[in-house]
Amino acid sequence: MARWDPDAPERLASAALDLFAERGYENTTVIDIAQRAGLTKSTFFRHFPDKREVLFGGDTVATLTAAAITAAPPEATPLEAVAHALETLGAQTFTPTRREFSAKRWTVIAATPELREREALKGLGITAAMIKALTGRGVPALTASVAAELAALAWKIAYERWHDPTSTAGFGELARQALTEVQAASALC
Amino acid sequence: MARWDPDAPERLASAALDLFAERGYENTTVIDIAQRAGLTKSTFFRHFPDKREVLFGGDTVATLTAAAITAAPPEATPLEAVAHALETLGAQTFTPTRREFSAKRWTVIAATPELREREALKGLGITAAMIKALTGRGVPALTASVAAELAALAWKIAYERWHDPTSTAGFGELARQALTEVQAASALC
Numbered sequence: 001m002a003r004w005d006p007d008a009p010e011r012l013a014s015a016a017l018d019l020f021a022e023r024g025y026e027n028t029t030v031i032d033i034a035q036r037a038g039l040t041k042s043t044f045f046r047h048f049p050d051k052r053e054v055l056f057g058g059d060t061v062a063t064l065t066a067a068a069i070t071a072a073p074p075e076a077t078p079l080e081a082v083a084h085a086l087e088t089l090g091a092q093t094f095t096p097t098r099r100e101f102s103a104k105r106w107t108v109i110a111a112t113p114e115l116r117e118r119e120a121l122k123g124l125g126i127t128a129a130m131i132k133a134l135t136g137r138g139v140p141a142l143t144a145s146v147a148a149e150l151a152a153l154a155w156k157i158a159y160e161r162w163h164d165p166t167s168t169a170g171f172g173e174l175a176r177q178a179l180t181e182v183q184a185a186s187a188l189c
Numbered sequence: 190m191a192r193w194d195p196d197a198p199e200r201l202a203s204a205a206l207d208l209f210a211e212r213g214y215e216n217t218t219v220i221d222i223a224q225r226a227g228l229t230k231s232t233f234f235r236h237f238p239d240k241r242e243v244l245f246g247g248d249t250v251a252t253l254t255a256a257a258i259t260a261a262p263p264e265a266t267p268l269e270a271v272a273h274a275l276e277t278l279g280a281q282t283f284t285p286t287r288r289e290f291s292a293k294r295w296t297v298i299a300a301t302p303e304l305r306e307r308e309a310l311k312g313l314g315i316t317a318a319m320i321k322a323l324t325g326r327g328v329p330a331l332t333a334s335v336a337a338e339l340a341a342l343a344w345k346i347a348y349e350r351w352h353d354p355t356s357t358a359g360f361g362e363l364a365r366q367a368l369t370e371v372q373a374a375s376a377l378c
Contacts, residue, residue, distance in 0.1 A: 079378045113310075120309035121302075142346075146374040149338045182335055186375045189267045189336040
């Protein structure tokens with residue numbers, strides 16, 4: 001049993017996901033997860049503060065998103081900067097090889113109130129990170145907030161479409177399309 | 190010690206808020222809350238499923254909001270229907286006499302990750318209720334989603350302004366103003 005392993009967070013997440021799907025979140029302990037991953041409970045807690053967090057990679061997604069918004073071309077509008085960030089996520093995080101895992105993870109979260117709570121909080125963190133990155137580009141605070149909320153909605157729509165097993169499009173492409181639809185809909189409110 | 194009391198939920202919420210502010214959420218038990226309210230632990234659990242929920246009134250706000258959207262004049266646009274709902278909330282729930290309690294509650298939630306998680310989940314529930322009520326008015330699904338997200342943002346802005354002790358405006362008035370600002374900002378994204 002390896003006590004140190006650079007892949008430990010991924011192995012723990014994968015083991016947790018399997019166990020949550022098999023027997024439910026409530027009926028799975030941190031020790032169960034560590035054992036299934038071939039690791040120890042203390043390794044688990046070196047990587048995650050609690051059982052919920054094993055399916056959430058800390059602030060990685062929020063940090064990546066904010067960095068990509070900051071790196072968007074200077075002339076980009078707020079939603080163009082966001083589209084650039086979602087395409088970066090599609091290239092680096094929500095890659096085709098991650099789709100099956102992501103879809104299974106999503107199903108487990110949707111079925112588990114404790115995980116939906118954590119997911120909701122993570123969503124607020126990502127929105128806050130987008131707002132901060134946009135205001136850093138000189139976007140006024142309220143416009144940044146609106147752009148971040150529209151982006152979060154487009155993200156959710158794209159995520160759902162990406163998880164659809166009959167779809168072959170990549171996350172970045174789906175996100176750009178959803179952003180266009182969301183922007184058009186905002187003019188009809 | 191009254192075992193049955195029609196005001197029990199409010200008394201428990203008020204006791205919980207005082208205790209959370211005094212000694213922190215983590216250091217307060219359900220028994221502490223019940224005792225402070227002059228009630229029993231079993232009365233607490235008749236009204237709330239867990240400690241977090243004592244500061245959240247179940248689905249009351251979501252239900253009220255949805256009903257008010259449904260009751261808005263038939264010719265109202267999606268955001269006008271939402272404005273109607275936020276004004277109804279200002280008249281029935283976020284009334285001037287509730288402002289001080291609400292501001293204190295908000296401060297405690299902001300300082301407590303467990304409560305912020307529950308708040309985030311409640312926010313999703315309210316947004317979902319708004320979407321359902323808007324589609325019930327014949328608004329297309331995506332437009333309803335965008336309107337609900339813009340409404341949630343305006344709600345948050347109005348809520349913050351309403352809690353400002355130097356402000357004298359009512360919640361409904363602040364919400365209508367915030368909605369106008371949010372709608373204008375959405376055209377600049």
